Amino acid sequence: MIRSIDAIIRMLDADYIENADIEEKVYGVCIDSRKVVEGNLYIPIHGVNNNGHDYVRQAIDNGAKAVLWERNEPNPPQDVVVILVEDTTAALQKLAESYRHQLDMKVIGITGSNGKTSTKDILAGILSQHYVTQKTMGNFNNEIGVPLTLLSLSENVEAAVVEMGMENLGELSFLTNMVKPDIAIITNVGCAHLENLGSMENIAKAKVEIVEGLNDHGLFIYNGDHKLLDDAVKAKMIPGTIRIKTFGKEQPCDGFVDHIRQDETGVSFSLNTEHVYHLDMIGKHNACNAAAAILAAKALGLSDEEIQRGLHSIEKTGLRNELVRIKQALILNDSYKSNPNSALAAMDTMEEFDYDYKIAVLGDMLELGDTSDMIHYTLGKDLVAYQVNEVLTIGEMARYIAQGARDHTQAHVQQFETKEELLAYLLPYLDKNCMILVKGSRGMKLDEVVEELTKHK
Structure with missing residues (x-):
C-alpha cells in the first residue's frame, strides 16, 4: 500500500x-x-x-x-x-478493508481444515499465467495476517488469492467480510481446532461462514465428498444469486477427479474425464486441491493451456510435502501442521514411493480437544494399512500413536523424548536406501530435525 x-x-x-x-x-x-x-x-x-x-x-x-x-x-x-x-x-x-475496496481486482478466498495453503499456491500459479497475481505469503491467515496480506497488495494487482483460517465460530465471518471475495473455496473439513469448536458439525458450520462475505454474484466452490460440509452448506441461507460448484472424487460433482497417479515429478489426474492435467506437487490428495483451483480459474476465463502451464509454475509454501534427498535417503518433509486427515494423507503419499524400507516420524497433533489421546491412538492403529518398517514418535500425545501402532502393526515402534535423540537415531539411515516421513504439528518444530539432517548431505 x-x-x-x-x-x-x-x-x-x-x-x-x-x-x-x-x-x-x-x-x-x-x-x-x-x-x-x-x-x-x-x-x-x-x-x-x-x-x-x-x-x-x-x-x-x-x-x-x-x-x-x-x-x-x-x-x-x-x-x-x-x-x-x-x-x-x-x-x-x-485500514485493510478500506484499501481492499480501492483496488480493482478479483479476490479468491480459501479456507479448509487441510489443503488451503496448497490450493492457494496452485491457484496463484495458474492465475499468474493470465493476471498480475499475488497471494497470502506464508501462513498469514488470521485476524492479523489477513489484513497484512491485503495491505501488501500492489496497486496493479489483478487477482489476489487470500488464505483464511479460523479457530472459533465467527472468526471466518469476520475475515470474509473484510476480504469480500469474488470466489470462495472450502477445501475440506477435518478435526483441526476440535478443541475449540467441540464437534465436527461446528467445524463445518464455521467453514461455511466464508460465504457471508462473498460478493452477491460470486462463486462458491466446496468439497462435495464431505457429507458434514455438504449438510452445513445446505443448512446455510445462501443467496440465490451465488453460484455453487463442487469438486471431489465421487460423482456427481462439477469437478470430478479420477485416474490419479503419482511419481517423484508430481501428480497426474483427469478432470471430468475430459482433460488430463499434471501437477508439479506430490500427494494424491493435491489432485482435489487442484480441481478446486481449476474450477476457480475457469470461472475467471483461463484456458486449459494456461491452466496446465500454471500447474507447472507453482511457488510452493515450505514444509509441506517437500521431497529432500540426503545421501541415500529420501525425506518427505510435511512438518508444517498435522491432524489425523493430513497425517494419513502423508502416509498415502509415502505409500506411492517404491522403497523397501520406510520410516514414519510422527509428532503430536495439537488442538484436538478432550479426546486427543484416543485420536492419536487411532492414528497409530490406522498405520496397519501401510507398509512402514518403523514408527518413531515424539511428544506427549504421540505416545498414544506409538501405543496404537504397537497394538496393531508389525512395525518397530520407538518413542523419543527429545529431538536430539531422534536426530541421532535417524542419522545412520541417511546412508540407507530408505524413505523417511517427518510429520507433526507446527508447535513440535520437527522442521528443525529435517534442517539438521540436511547438514549431513
Missing part, C-alpha cells in the same frame, strides 16, 4: 498529532519494529507478551514515516506523525 499520511487518516477517520508533513507518502505497513524499513507506517500491536508501543523508537530509527497510536498509551513520539486510534488491531483491520 502506498498512500499519503493524510489519506490514511481519512481511511481510518482518525485524529492525529502533526509532527511532520501529512502529505508525505508511506510505503507499506509493518507491525514488527525490527523489520520496519524506510517509509513504513508502523502499527504497534498488543501481543500476548509484548506491547508494540514499547518499541516505537526502534521503528522510527529504522525509518518509520508515521505510526498508529492508541489513545490510552502514554508518551506518543514527537518526531513522526502520530495517528490516534482506540485500538491498533482494529485500525489495522479497518
Whole structure:
C-alpha cells in the first residue's frame, strides 16, 4: 500500500498529532519494529507478551514515516506523525478493508481444515499465467495476517488469492467480510481446532461462514465428498444469486477427479474425464486441491493451456510435502501442521514411493480437544494399512500413536523424548536406501530435525 499520511487518516477517520508533513507518502505497513524499513507506517500491536508501543523508537530509527497510536498509551513520539486510534488491531483491520475496496481486482478466498495453503499456491500459479497475481505469503491467515496480506497488495494487482483460517465460530465471518471475495473455496473439513469448536458439525458450520462475505454474484466452490460440509452448506441461507460448484472424487460433482497417479515429478489426474492435467506437487490428495483451483480459474476465463502451464509454475509454501534427498535417503518433509486427515494423507503419499524400507516420524497433533489421546491412538492403529518398517514418535500425545501402532502393526515402534535423540537415531539411515516421513504439528518444530539432517548431505 502506498498512500499519503493524510489519506490514511481519512481511511481510518482518525485524529492525529502533526509532527511532520501529512502529505508525505508511506510505503507499506509493518507491525514488527525490527523489520520496519524506510517509509513504513508502523502499527504497534498488543501481543500476548509484548506491547508494540514499547518499541516505537526502534521503528522510527529504522525509518518509520508515521505510526498508529492508541489513545490510552502514554508518551506518543514527537518526531513522526502520530495517528490516534482506540485500538491498533482494529485500525489495522479497518485500514485493510478500506484499501481492499480501492483496488480493482478479483479476490479468491480459501479456507479448509487441510489443503488451503496448497490450493492457494496452485491457484496463484495458474492465475499468474493470465493476471498480475499475488497471494497470502506464508501462513498469514488470521485476524492479523489477513489484513497484512491485503495491505501488501500492489496497486496493479489483478487477482489476489487470500488464505483464511479460523479457530472459533465467527472468526471466518469476520475475515470474509473484510476480504469480500469474488470466489470462495472450502477445501475440506477435518478435526483441526476440535478443541475449540467441540464437534465436527461446528467445524463445518464455521467453514461455511466464508460465504457471508462473498460478493452477491460470486462463486462458491466446496468439497462435495464431505457429507458434514455438504449438510452445513445446505443448512446455510445462501443467496440465490451465488453460484455453487463442487469438486471431489465421487460423482456427481462439477469437478470430478479420477485416474490419479503419482511419481517423484508430481501428480497426474483427469478432470471430468475430459482433460488430463499434471501437477508439479506430490500427494494424491493435491489432485482435489487442484480441481478446486481449476474450477476457480475457469470461472475467471483461463484456458486449459494456461491452466496446465500454471500447474507447472507453482511457488510452493515450505514444509509441506517437500521431497529432500540426503545421501541415500529420501525425506518427505510435511512438518508444517498435522491432524489425523493430513497425517494419513502423508502416509498415502509415502505409500506411492517404491522403497523397501520406510520410516514414519510422527509428532503430536495439537488442538484436538478432550479426546486427543484416543485420536492419536487411532492414528497409530490406522498405520496397519501401510507398509512402514518403523514408527518413531515424539511428544506427549504421540505416545498414544506409538501405543496404537504397537497394538496393531508389525512395525518397530520407538518413542523419543527429545529431538536430539531422534536426530541421532535417524542419522545412520541417511546412508540407507530408505524413505523417511517427518510429520507433526507446527508447535513440535520437527522442521528443525529435517534442517539438521540436511547438514549431513
